[in-house]
Amino acid sequence: MITWLLSVAVLAGSGVVAGVLFAVALSVLPALIAMPADRYVYAHQLIGRRWDPTMPIIVLTSTAIDVVLAFLADSRKPLFVAGAVLLLAVSVVSHFCNVPINRVVKKLDPERIPAGWRDPRPLWRRFHLLRTFLAVLAVVVNAAAVVPA
Template sequence: MISGLLSVAVLVGSGVVAGVLFAVALSVLPALLAMPADRYVYAHQLIGRRWDPTMPIIVLTSTAADVALAVLARKGTALFAVAAALLLAVSVVSHFCNVPINRVVKSLDPADIPAGWRDPRPLWRRWHLLRTTLALLAVVANAVGVVLA
């Protein structure tokens, strides 16, 4: 019974994480890249208001559920362990790479972009695409793990 509930939890959780990150990569990021600096800063500040703490909670809860399944499931345990590691990597990339960039952008005044401002969008995009790939791999590992279990 508990493995069944955890299976649903990891599929929903990792699916939401992968879906949100994929949607940002597919639609939001290209729109932000096309904006002039002042509009980008303003839009980034608006878009970023609701991510914390929602996404970290979903990522870490899904990671914990994967760890539990890796221990409790009869089959597919290695896949749940891999999914947990991938989701943990999503969290690490987010926390140490994307979030520091977000903090800098949130501190800016869109009407007063400093001279010589270094546009963080290309670097943010690279880190975001990495965590999106990790999240997509995690949901695939979970899906295959649930089918095998």
């Protein structure tokens, strides 16, 4: 019973992570890229208010559940390990690549963009697409681990 509950939880968690990141990549990011710098900074600051700590908690909890399932699983152990590694990679990319950019943007005054400002959107986009790919792969791997053959 516990394995079933954890399996549902890891699918829900990794699915939410993949879905949120996919939605941002598909809709939010193109909108932010199309904006002038001042509107981008303002919108980025508004959109980013609720991500922390919600998304890190979901990603790390799902990672931990994958680790527990790896210990409980028999032949599916490699899939749960792969799911955990992929979700951990999502967390690493977020924490070390996207979050530092977010912190810089949060400190900007949208009405006073400094001269020579380096637009972080292209770099942020690359990192975001990487973590989105990893998250989608994680939910696919978790689904393969949970769904009986």
